[in-house]
Amino acid sequence: MPDRYHIHTAATPAVFRRIGKFANVDWREDCSRCSNCVKLRCLYDVHRHESAFNRDPEAPGATLDECKACLSCVQGCTKGLLDVSVNPEFLSIGDAYWTPNIILTTWNQADTGRIPVSGAGYRGRFHGPGFDSIWTDMSEIVRPTRDGIHGREYISTSVDIGPKPLRLEFTPEGRMLTPPLRLLEIQLPVILDVAAWREQGARLAAARIAAAQELKTLAVVRAGEAVQALPKQLPYVVPVVAREDIANCRDILEGVRMAQLRDGADAVALAGELHSINPKLTVVVRLPLSPAAADRIIELNRAGIKVFQLCADQHGREKLGNGRHGRHIKDALREVHGRLVKEGVRDEVTLIAAGGIALAEHMAKAIICGADLVAVDTALLVALGCRVCRDAHPRTAEGEATCGSGELCPAETDSSDNAYATQRMVNLMGAWHSQLIEVLGAMGIREVRRLRGEVGRAIFMEDIEKEAFGDICRVPRSQVSA
């Protein structure tokens, strides 16, 4: 039996300035110095750290964000001088999709590699758009299952990239006609993608490649960045190749197992050229997620392309051109998956869902909606301190990216230590892996391959709302607030 897949996480504290949720503990004048100070009794030592920081600016400032807003100090102070408030800087990071809470939990997971655990129940909105309108199933009494991440039985998270024939064909003499399988197996249903929405330095590509090697998955890099990979890293590198790159990348293309190219009129011809350089190469076509995606995939499949990366925007939406957005990736994926099933070619193609995969649950839900695996990009930057600030990231004279405020982008500046950046990416994926196993364990599913398209093991808000509340009369909100 092969070794059990294991991700080697290690505590890697952030070196960038973290932004705490409740950093703003303040107190007014009139302290009576009663020697009964609640600040000394803070369970998390927030006040003590803050005091140390005030005396010595060299003291670690990161501890200041440890306030949990338990309000014990606010309620216990003899003269009622203390107040805690939500840190406005915390609220300003990210955007409507990459919320401050998503960024914070990503930082925490990259710090430790651990699955986020907390007390009390769920704290968010009842449901929301996109992935927040799906719940995954669990198995109750009658279906055997495992014990989640603590289980004794192995839950596989490996996936295959490449066509899987529905049947084997033989000659009357018994010689197999079906060409040998060329499946590319990776141990995690995630590949590490390059974020399309912002410029990135080559250092991040190197970290991604090293992380992919450790994680036994793949790192997508620009063709020019692939040259920095060590020979032993090449099997984990996926260059994105254009026609003009071929001449310079021939050596690389001979060493890698997979390459990507952008969809276009000559995609099929280009794929043929790549195969002529490396016959074993798995060629992936990146195409924008759009209402025409299913038709295009069916067309390209007939022409021999078998692996597709469907690229949504960073909020997981279809790109309609001219800055307009369409359906969420969950709806688009269900349509594409359904079309491929109807055409009888679902197992001939592999779908990689990209764009808007911000949390481990998005990975599981995208697979339920029909993807074979996902590509993660922005979350890797967030792990290194990116706040998804959406600025143009102009570069300094030294070539370093800056945020709009002029501050150097933490994801780039602080990742100069390649081992640090790699470990934080590994940690994040380790935490995601554990969470995927929790979801699979709860469903009683032993391998992630079986999760693909399992919409019957998910609860979709539109359906369940109709089933549960369909017979209840509806009133507009304006009538209630009136």
Next chain:
Amino acid sequence: MTASDTAVQAPVGVRPPEADSPRPGFSDWPQERVAREIRPAPDRYRNALGKYKVDRSAACASCGRCVEACQFGVHSKPAGYALTLRPRDSFCVGPACAETPESCVSLCPQHALTVRPNPSAECMGDPRWSSDLILATWHQAATGQPAPPHLESRTGAAGGGFDSLRFKFEVPGFDPGPGVPAGTDIDTGLDLNHRNDGRPQIHIDLPVYGGGMSFGSVSIHTILGKARAAAAWNTFTCTGEGGYHDRLKPYDDHVITQVATGLFGVREDTIQRVRIVEFKYAQGAKPGLGGHLLGDKNTPAVARMREAVAGNALFSPFPFHSVYSVEDHKKHLDWIKEVNRHCLVSVKVSTPTDVDMVAVGSYCAGAHIIHLDGSYGGTGAAPDIAKKNIAMPIEYAVPKVHKFLTAEGIRDKVTLIASGGIRTAYDALKTIALGADGVVVGTVEMVALGCVRCACCESGRGCPRGIASTDPELMMQMSLEWASQRLINLNYAWREQMVDALARLGMTSIRELRGRTDLLCYVSDEPVAAAEVS
């Protein structure tokens, strides 16, 4: 802080404990009677938190005009005092008062007073448990009365589920109906045995009982406070999976022994001394994942009760590894029924897509009570991904199961109890209108004891507020008497709201409300869809 001796008489319709009634249970232990009466149990911290903050500047001349102006008791200047005391801003009702010409702010000759939203209060809570809901629950636990109008006490801000459902009488434009005459006795009680199987009937005076919380996940004061409140209100609390603490024995008649997959502390004695035994198959907050007591919380006392080694993390597996079919399930229930020939058996399950089939299976296996625990329920520690994503919220599961059991013709033969995110009396009423017989609550009891939902129950020494912690120093922040009284008061406030709602609905019993979805409406953000009845 202990409750004062100022008792308030029981409201009409509440049956006081009958002094000479025969003992309902089988416990060999003398049972304590706990008075069912409201006693003030104010905030146990020095500075009570309010929605608003009242600031008095140095310009104050201590003239006392604010004391005269305020009808809510924010300002006070006791006789003989030269200065006005610090404002008790937790009593302040905010702009609704402050912007009137009669307010303290308007009348202060020195313009020394200002009222602003309390930033600390805004740090509490989340969309499901809004700051208002927490403050409203604190008010109910402190006074036994429904919350004042400046606090939203019926719904949170989660934007779906209970927060999108209203009773029609709450919405302008619907005929409120005649209601019932004032003074009519309205019954909020519930019978739990509908199987007609020769086992005793159990009646509870409220359609609410307390959820399982193990010793270890919460402090002994929390456990006993819940038990004493259950005894006062003739309802139940549940041990959770931590064994049966000796100090629970005086409340045996109101305790449910939970048998969960780890079987921690489960012995024949603990099954035989109670009137209800609950099989926990899954927990809503972490469905399909089992339980996990972190090593830090496994103190020597906890370990002794669980018959485990202190300091080790303790896992309850999922599922029962001896139950892989309805037949196996029946074998388990038969085992309990054999060990205790007089108890009712409850089956606690989570809410998968086939929750309706699970409910029928549990009925067929012989359960008296089917307890559905929805996915947004509370926990001492659970993976965030599980709390948010796995299994369906209780709002969806209850109508699904109710309709299915009705179609199968067995709805009246089983008691359907729901839990998992029941925060308010109105949530409880909506759950019953959706098809449940009653509800189980957990988090609201923690909030009543002072929880601010900081979600740190699991880390380090545990709950900084001393509720979900067995740390000897932290747990002593709260006395048993105070904890009991807060929960007794909360039940009073809930019952009053239930009685008021039933009266408006023209009902004299909570049992008439079951499955009455026609009394509800769904608040829609889409104006076109809202015009139709879908």
